[in-house]
Amino acid sequence: MDAENTDDFWMVSMRVLCVPLHKFPPCFCCSSVFLAFKTPKLLVMQNTPPVWNELLERLSEVADLRGAGALAHWDQATLLPPGSASGRGRMLGTLSKLAHERFTDARVRDLLDQNEAFAREQHEAGDSFPLQLLTTTRRDFDKATRVPSEFEARFASHCAQIYNVWEEARRESNFGKVAPLLEKTLDLSRELASFFPHEHLADPLIDSSDAGETVASVRAVFHPLREALVPLVREVIERPLASDAPLRGHFSLAAQGAFATEAIRAIGYDFSRGRMDFSAHPFMTSFALDDVRITIRGEENEWGELFFSAMHEAGHALYEQNIDPRFEATPLASGASSGVHESQSRLWENLVARSPAFWSGFFPRVQEAFPSLRDVSQANFLAAINRVKRSLIRTDADELTYNLHVLIRFDLELEMLEGKLAVRDLPDAWNARYKSDLGLDVPDDARGCLQDVHWFSGTIGGAFQGYTLGNILAAQLFETAQNDLGDLNSHFARGEFGPLREWMTSHIYRFGASLLPRDLIVRATGRPLELAPYLAYLKGKFAA
């Protein structure tokens, strides 16, 4: 409690906390020192109009409320005491509600309008930041305000209900139990879509996480992907299954964590502005551009999950850590879309960290760190981390078959939205597709259409396409980077990841959410999203 003799500024706050923060006025003395000390100057331009400053201030408040919510989530996933869930739930609700209120306030619309002329002026004078900020913010504002709050409340209440019933239904493998509620989800998903202009009902739902994409644009790549993938998977699984024995044994979590730390540091994850912790389910989160954290999970009796979850999340984190700092605390300070974000996690996890070149550098290190791998050949290790084995469960799937799981869900949700597939017929349709695409018999709905939470906690439509869009884009970006930088494999073999990361920074990361994914991709690769590089990659890797 007597913590004041210190050179650390932050201790000033301790005193406030020491006398309990909830009680004493937060406006006097020490806590206001904070404000004055640490509120950074957001304004990077001279002589900006007051309404511009007000807009930045407002957006910064919203960003901080969301950042605080993200911190509260992170803490919950990593450290929260078991008996603290109730208070935490309320805090998360409050932060989310206030962020929404502050962002959708009519004043924001005024500020957007009143800054239009200033932004165009700056644009003509060579600074596109204000105009990009207005454009992106207007798009977000529009999305956030088109939906009546009456609908939101109704939808939230439905989601709460179906989520609980789904948990039971999945436990009992009883689709019938949740089917009536899923029909209501379908109605609500259609109603939600109806608040937005659209050609296909799923367009607005897709747009909410993959801005600018539509059913038509996604189908244009997904259909040919399926045409190519189904026979490729069939071909690969007819070969003898690679052994995963090298990855079984005892691998202490401490050693696995240390090795993952070394690897993600090597690809450029900046630990001075981030952390890696354990959680039940891996994720990346950021509270500000200078605080981008990842979580991992792993088991002592298996080598792989911890390492690849670290590489995956570090891929997401590289993106956020390298966004233009000028975008801090605005809607531009995030990834461009779900698909573009996923392209980075997949690129670093799969195209880099499952490649022979990567392991020609790291294999001696992994052998050094884990004695049981010393008797394993590099070829067998590579085969084990890349083995293809059909599975019923999406989240267990390997790099090659994963997309088939996504395509099945994407197609079925469109059919439901279009009225071509009745909810009650979902299990049959699901099982038929697992048979035709993966050659698997689904034994029960728990391992079938009840496995994913998505439809049972949100809309039908829009939640799955990003995973596969990301895989496709990763290959296109990798190919372009390789054309620009020369043989990336020889870099990887030497442990050099800087050139690829810097290429991604200058072509993708730094732009944050300032460009639509479509424009970003054309700018980075010279052409729109296309399937060819991904198919070439998969065939080169798996059809050999």
Added chain:
Amino acid sequence: MDAENTDDFWMVSMRVLCVPLHKFPPCFCCSSVFLAFKTPKLLVMQNTPPVWNELLERLSEVADLRGAGALAHWDQATLLPPGSASGRGRMLGTLSKLAHERFTDARVRDLLDQNEAFAREQHEAGDSFPLQLLTTTRRDFDKATRVPSEFEARFASHCAQIYNVWEEARRESNFGKVAPLLEKTLDLSRELASFFPHEHLADPLIDSSDAGETVASVRAVFHPLREALVPLVREVIERPLASDAPLRGHFSLAAQGAFATEAIRAIGYDFSRGRMDFSAHPFMTSFALDDVRITIRGEENEWGELFFSAMHEAGHALYEQNIDPRFEATPLASGASSGVHESQSRLWENLVARSPAFWSGFFPRVQEAFPSLRDVSQANFLAAINRVKRSLIRTDADELTYNLHVLIRFDLELEMLEGKLAVRDLPDAWNARYKSDLGLDVPDDARGCLQDVHWFSGTIGGAFQGYTLGNILAAQLFETAQNDLGDLNSHFARGEFGPLREWMTSHIYRFGASLLPRDLIVRATGRPLELAPYLAYLKGKFAA
């Protein structure tokens, strides 16, 4: 990123986080599931008027914003990556500002007025909660709104400035460098006091952390305390200094942490609703009544600091963990005052954990955990943890001399406020008091009047009295509990702390901030704060 196959509800949120939270509308789907799932019902009464519900809702928002700020502080003190300070500072500023705005809004005043009749009605029907809530909230609201925001901004800006200069001045031991700014602090402290009714200028400053106390009421116990303490200290330090050799050696932090965990669990700290972590400076903080955390610090080459910081902070935490759950998310959900809070940290740290009875139970355990203590006698161990040694630095002081440091500061700040002591004469006055009260020569201002951050980051007046009020109150409460419960020492010797903790819960903790400290003390002990039990305790322990 694929974290959906789970029985853990909270994973629903992960998906939102996985696609970066900053980007996508927080109002759809999963994030709204949250609101519906987890917003607990705050309303504990049937058929409450809508304005009552609105008041609870508003207070809950403020509590959650403060709780989120406290979490952001805690994370900063325990885990924050070194490069993340800027974003965190902004987040803290935003949360503090919004909490203040939401609380001081004119609507809160309306809600207080409109609920008056309802609260009186409930009170007459036997439920005093609504009326207590109105009373405490009105008091806090009044304090928070009397100060013009123009003044707050001016004061915050001054605090930022003087804090930076103080850091340099302390490093250089150059009081002259910061003296002009300290004069301005004095003016601002007087101005702040002027916004409140008062007899003495320091009254409102004291009241802000020790509600209901005044210069007169504090002096009434502090003067006789000094009269008794100065000769007692003189007597004690003339005896041979106890050896602290038993506490020197190598004590791994892991073993110290495990032992502290065992001890605070024994006194009743509930780890299912809290955590203990390391930080540069120990503190207790709470984000909700079900999430009350403590931090500790320690060194491997010394036994004591870690253990006693844990007991101290656990004392604070026992208080907050045992507040009536009905007070959750209201201004009642905190301690009654700085002094009452401190009484609990001091009680568990000093009256319990430095007592012979405590160690008659725990000494075998500490010997088991730390081999080097096996050759130490219990008497020598007790002498070492209770040794009295005058020091120049308040935060290094032992239990007996600590209060003299506080009394010096309290007297000098009143003299400055009264205009009897010029700021430029502070070092001389300080040094004279250290000589007369502690018999020490102050070699430089760094180890003199520049040592504490309080005057250099907040007001002159009001920051110190709580420490000593807490010590005095601790003895009075302990004595009363002992009268009620019988021989507490025999409980402690058997490792039984439940009776004392439950007595504190029923007499102090559960009331939270629903009563003024004065009323709380009379209710708990049958009389106002008095010095006799504390002097008896000190004499019994140290004058022997």
